[in-house]
Amino acid sequence: MSRESGLEFLCMDEFLVCYDYGSGGLWGILTAPSEDAVRAKYPELTIAEVRPPWMDDEHIGQLYAEPLRLDDPPTGLLAALVADRERT
Numbered sequence: 001m002s003r004e005s006g007l008e009f010l011c012m013d014e015f016l017v018c019y020d021y022g023s024g025g026l027w028g029i030l031t032a033p034s035e036d037a038v039r040a041k042y043p044e045l046t047i048a049e050v051r052p053p054w055m056d057d058e059h060i061g062q063l064y065a066e067p068l069r070l071d072d073p074p075t076g077l078l079a080a081l082v083a084d085r086e087r088t
Helices: 035-041 057-065 076-087
Strands: 014-020 025-031 045-047
Touching: 014 035, 014 076, 025 057, 025 076, 035 045
Parallel strands: none
Antiparallel strands: 014 025, 014 045
16 A cells, blocks of 8 residues: 555555445444455445545544454444345
8 A cells, every 4th residue: 555545544454444224324344254244245436546535544443443343243334235225
């Protein structure tokens, strides 16, 4: 990850993700073995390549306070994504 990306805070197995539900987006930090694993399980997610300019360190701290793990039962934005998926 380049310094210009603003994602230096992420560990190797962490991904800044966004679920765009149509009228907005939900953000989280997802722990997963790889980008491919994220895309395979949750193709609806966007994996951020750069930190959005509006996302300050306080917001990042809030995302870390609500951990998301690929192999755990879905919580937070993943639960919303799964619920939306089941509705369609």
